[in-house]
Amino acid sequence: MDAKVSSALNTLSASEIAAEIAAGRMTCEAVVRDCVARIAARDGVVKAFVNFDADIALDQARALDRGSRRGPLHGVPIGLKDTIDTVDMPTEMGSPIYRGNRPRADASCVALLRRAGAVILGKTATCEFAGSAPPETTNPHNPAHTPGGSSSGSAAAVADFMVPAALGTQTGGSVLRPSSFCGVFGYKPTYNTINKQGVWPAADSIDTIGWLARSIDDIELLTAVLRMETPRPPRKLENAPRIGVWRTDLWDTAQDETKVAIVDAATKLGKAGATVRDVDRPDAFTGLHVIARSTIGFYERAACMAYAWDHQRQQLSPQMRGYIENGHKISRDDYVAGLRRLDECRALLGGVFANFDVLLVPCVPGEAPKGLGATGDPSMQAIWTALHTPTMTLPTHRGPSDLPVGIQLVAQRYDDDRLFACARWIWDRIGAPDMVGVRRSR
Amino acid sequence: MDAKVSSALNTLSASEIAAEIAAGRMTCEAVVRDCVARIAARDGVVKAFVNFDADIALDQARALDRGSRRGPLHGVPIGLKDTIDTVDMPTEMGSPIYRGNRPRADASCVALLRRAGAVILGKTATCEFAGSAPPETTNPHNPAHTPGGSSSGSAAAVADFMVPAALGTQTGGSVLRPSSFCGVFGYKPTYNTINKQGVWPAADSIDTIGWLARSIDDIELLTAVLRMETPRPPRKLENAPRIGVWRTDLWDTAQDETKVAIVDAATKLGKAGATVRDVDRPDAFTGLHVIARSTIGFYERAACMAYAWDHQRQQLSPQMRGYIENGHKISRDDYVAGLRRLDECRALLGGVFANFDVLLVPCVPGEAPKGLGATGDPSMQAIWTALHTPTMTLPTHRGPSDLPVGIQLVAQRYDDDRLFACARWIWDRIGAPDMVGVRRSR
Numbered sequence: 001m002d003a004k005v006s007s008a009l010n011t012l013s014a015s016e017i018a019a020e021i022a023a024g025r026m027t028c029e030a031v032v033r034d035c036v037a038r039i040a041a042r043d044g045v046v047k048a049f050v051n052f053d054a055d056i057a058l059d060q061a062r063a064l065d066r067g068s069r070r071g072p073l074h075g076v077p078i079g080l081k082d083t084i085d086t087v088d089m090p091t092e093m094g095s096p097i098y099r100g101n102r103p104r105a106d107a108s109c110v111a112l113l114r115r116a117g118a119v120i121l122g123k124t125a126t127c128e129f130a131g132s133a134p135p136e137t138t139n140p141h142n143p144a145h146t147p148g149g150s151s152s153g154s155a156a157a158v159a160d161f162m163v164p165a166a167l168g169t170q171t172g173g174s175v176l177r178p179s180s181f182c183g184v185f186g187y188k189p190t191y192n193t194i195n196k197q198g199v200w201p202a203a204d205s206i207d208t209i210g211w212l213a214r215s216i217d218d219i220e221l222l223t224a225v226l227r228m229e230t231p232r233p234p235r236k237l238e239n240a241p242r243i244g245v246w247r248t249d250l251w252d253t254a255q256d257e258t259k260v261a262i263v264d265a266a267t268k269l270g271k272a273g274a275t276v277r278d279v280d281r282p283d284a285f286t287g288l289h290v291i292a293r294s295t296i297g298f299y300e301r302a303a304c305m306a307y308a309w310d311h312q313r314q315q316l317s318p319q320m321r322g323y324i325e326n327g328h329k330i331s332r333d334d335y336v337a338g339l340r341r342l343d344e345c346r347a348l349l350g351g352v353f354a355n356f357d358v359l360l361v362p363c364v365p366g367e368a369p370k371g372l373g374a375t376g377d378p379s380m381q382a383i384w385t386a387l388h389t390p391t392m393t394l395p396t397h398r399g400p401s402d403l404p405v406g407i408q409l410v411a412q413r414y415d416d417d418r419l420f421a422c423a424r425w426i427w428d429r430i431g432a433p434d435m436v437g438v439r440r441s442r
Numbered sequence: 443m444d445a446k447v448s449s450a451l452n453t454l455s456a457s458e459i460a461a462e463i464a465a466g467r468m469t470c471e472a473v474v475r476d477c478v479a480r481i482a483a484r485d486g487v488v489k490a491f492v493n494f495d496a497d498i499a500l501d502q503a504r505a506l507d508r509g510s511r512r513g514p515l516h517g518v519p520i521g522l523k524d525t526i527d528t529v530d531m532p533t534e535m536g537s538p539i540y541r542g543n544r545p546r547a548d549a550s551c552v553a554l555l556r557r558a559g560a561v562i563l564g565k566t567a568t569c570e571f572a573g574s575a576p577p578e579t580t581n582p583h584n585p586a587h588t589p590g591g592s593s594s595g596s597a598a599a600v601a602d603f604m605v606p607a608a609l610g611t612q613t614g615g616s617v618l619r620p621s622s623f624c625g626v627f628g629y630k631p632t633y634n635t636i637n638k639q640g641v642w643p644a645a646d647s648i649d650t651i652g653w654l655a656r657s658i659d660d661i662e663l664l665t666a667v668l669r670m671e672t673p674r675p676p677r678k679l680e681n682a683p684r685i686g687v688w689r690t691d692l693w694d695t696a697q698d699e700t701k702v703a704i705v706d707a708a709t710k711l712g713k714a715g716a717t718v719r720d721v722d723r724p725d726a727f728t729g730l731h732v733i734a735r736s737t738i739g740f741y742e743r744a745a746c747m748a749y750a751w752d753h754q755r756q757q758l759s760p761q762m763r764g765y766i767e768n769g770h771k772i773s774r775d776d777y778v779a780g781l782r783r784l785d786e787c788r789a790l791l792g793g794v795f796a797n798f799d800v801l802l803v804p805c806v807p808g809e810a811p812k813g814l815g816a817t818g819d820p821s822m823q824a825i826w827t828a829l830h831t832p833t834m835t836l837p838t839h840r841g842p843s844d845l846p847v848g849i850q851l852v853a854q855r856y857d858d859d860r861l862f863a864c865a866r867w868i869w870d871r872i873g874a875p876d877m878v879g880v881r882r883s884r
């Protein structure tokens with residue numbers, strides 16, 4: 001393998017890497033060396049990784065090259081948000097409280113990835129405890145802008161071609177927002193269908209593991225592994241999809257680039273043969289982002305951080321202390337009313353999805369804001385996280401600063417496979433390869 | 443305080459202990475000393491505790507006695523199932539894999555108990571990873587019989603007056619079954635309303651923390667603390683309850699003592715003024731215990747034990763290996779169909795509870811089986827755990843071996859307060875103090 005080809009292995013997708021290694025045309029070590037080189041070249045600026053040891057990564061790669069084929073991710077490097085336990089690397093939660101923390105075991109999702117042959121390339125930067133106090137990570141498209149969060153490092157690493165895919169977690173919008181801001185595909189499965197053992201909780205009644213990649217193929221490949229399934233051929237629709245455009249009550253808060261993205265996508269998809277109609281939003285959905293983020297999010301945060309609050313408060317960020325203080329002010333009655341309201345809305349979605357295969361909704365207010373002190377507004381993603389629906393963002397558009405702006409697709413609970421098929425149909429019609437990740441000439 | 447009174451402090455309820463200490467009539471140290479003495483006298487036979495250190499318990503008690511009042515559990519000793527993280531005691535999951543495991547923090551529920559002033563008396567024996575391989579614990583009523591599981595030690599310790607209350611967890615029937623077998627009150631809240639951070643998962647989509655005590659007052663007292671609420675006066679009904687008797691499709695598997703308990707309770711409660719009617723069971727509920735235990739339980743167990751399966755398999759019990767092997771045989775489609783079926787049944791419960799305040803259902807097949815090799819059948823409890831409803835068992839009856847047989851009460855999701863009020867109404871009419879725990883003369 002000559003140096004020229006080798007130097008591009010980090011730009012391959014997970015599916016391509018898996019296929020090439022399976023065919024004996026590439027070694028895992030060569031792939032990891034190129035990812036390591038990319039990280040060496042770029043992570044001084046991007047700061048996607050917080051725990052990265054080239055030797056640990058290369059040792060895993062060489063062991064896989066020596067051994068027999070493990071599974072469908074054999075030799076594929078994966079990044080992991082640093083709220084996910086790993087037995088061979090520290091897991092620090094983006095907090096000084098967990099500095100040097102060494103879990104006794106891999107999280108369930110990590111064990112399943114390794115069982116399938118993945119190389120855990122390293123741990124990616126996270127907001128403190130998957131909250132909102134940002135890590136140092138920058139947006140790989142422009143280091144003056146946030147990459148989004150809380151799965152900041154996972155999105156930046158995938159967008160910057162350091163790793164083909166990474167895991168994150170989403171409680172508000174911690175997978176889809178950084179995916180949108182960094183220009184990659186981000187997927188949050190139906191709640192409680194992917195095991196969370198060994199992952200730090202933020203608000204357990206809505207927390208969901210998600211993953212980020214540069215292709216829908218790769219999203220589906222990781223999905224199969226984490227579902228403990230054999231990968232299947234890509235899901236395809238038999239007929240053009242029925243797409244419901246749901247502007248939500250946050251439409252007026254969206255910047256022009258997001259409005260343009262949704263309207264442009266809807267127009268083009270209609271012309272391409274999809275049935276595209278506006279959704280009549282039931283009143284019960286108004287203000288759902290507040291219930292999701294404040295009522296549920298703060299209350300459960302206050303509960304799950306009880307030990308840190310009582311014993312390690314000075315090591316918490318002002319943002320986290322604020323969350324917990326807000327949580328202490330939410331009454332139990334309001335919390336339970338919030339849970340009931342979400343249940344009510346989930347039931348109403350049955351009627352909505354009787355008429356639509358997928359919803360097209362705004363993902364983010366606009367492109368990634370300037371500055372690294374905050375990771376952007378999760379409200380538009382938080383609605384769907386709280387409703388437990390599967391969602392995906394596709395990197396279809398750009399904003400005025402030439403930064404990515406994704407659209408968001410939503411399917412009915414448990415209908416993740418239909419979401420994949422619709423996403424593929426849509427991407428085939430309005431997507432473009434050069435919208436994914438940073439410009440390769442970089 | 444003379445020795446005679448002092449020797450009985452372990453028989454007080456949590457509410458009584460809290461009130462006496464708050465009034466300055468008792469020290470926490472005196473209470474803990476009596477609990478320690480009871481454990482010394484009895485735990486050689488009962489084997490309720492797996493990590494118990496009298497010095498750690500007494501140190502906590504003396505610190506509480508020296509300090510200002512912390513909260514509504516000030517000075518109250520509590521036992522914790524050993525799947526719940528504690529920073530000052532090992533947390534061993536009933537498995538050699540976690541021998542000597544020292545968590546970095548208390549679980550959320552433990553932090554909240556300590557914040558309220560509780561003394562963590564010790565860690566109680568659990569089935570391996572809250573599954574089915576039993577610990578050495580015996581039934582305090584008769585050591586030849588199982589105490590039930592997986593919260594075996596919590597039930598035995600409360601029933602034997604070693605501690606007034608304890609936490610457990612329930613995925614199938616791990617709180618209510620041992621409560622029924624040991625003759626105490628056991629309560630499982632509505633799913634996902636009590637934070638699970640720091641508690642080992644079994645099947646996360648149904649796992650729920652529950653608690654066990656010798657009075658409904660104590661169940662409510664712990665509830666307030668774990669909800670981060672100020673305790674309220676006991677919930678009372680304004681009118682006699684509408685009670686639905688739901689025999690379930692497992693009725694024919696029940697032994698006579700369980701059938702007698704349900705029929706006798708229904709008859710007496712009807713005579714006492716309650717509206718008591720049989721529930722017409724929708725077809726969708728048939729076989730729900732199989733979905734709960736096998737489809738959901740085994741599949742999720744296989745996922746959450748992925749690391750142990752790949753790296754520590756020889757340290758797993760044959761029972762656990764069997765669970766995981768069964769889980770690997772369940773297809774993703776069957777798993778998702780199971781989740782959808784549970785959602786469907788939860789929606790149907792809305793109609794059921796339009797007509798009833800509470801359901802009266804069988805809790806266990808009968809009294810605790812003889813032998814310590816298994817902890818009994820969780821099917822009758824598992825239905826309600828999987829439906830996410832709050833449930834409680836009351837120690838109302840006895841079987842042919844003079845062992846306890848509880849009834850099970852079920853309320854609609856989020857209606858835990860109504861469950862308490864109904865339970866209190868029912869207990870006031872058919873309960874008897876000497877049915878709670880072991881005979882005190884023991």
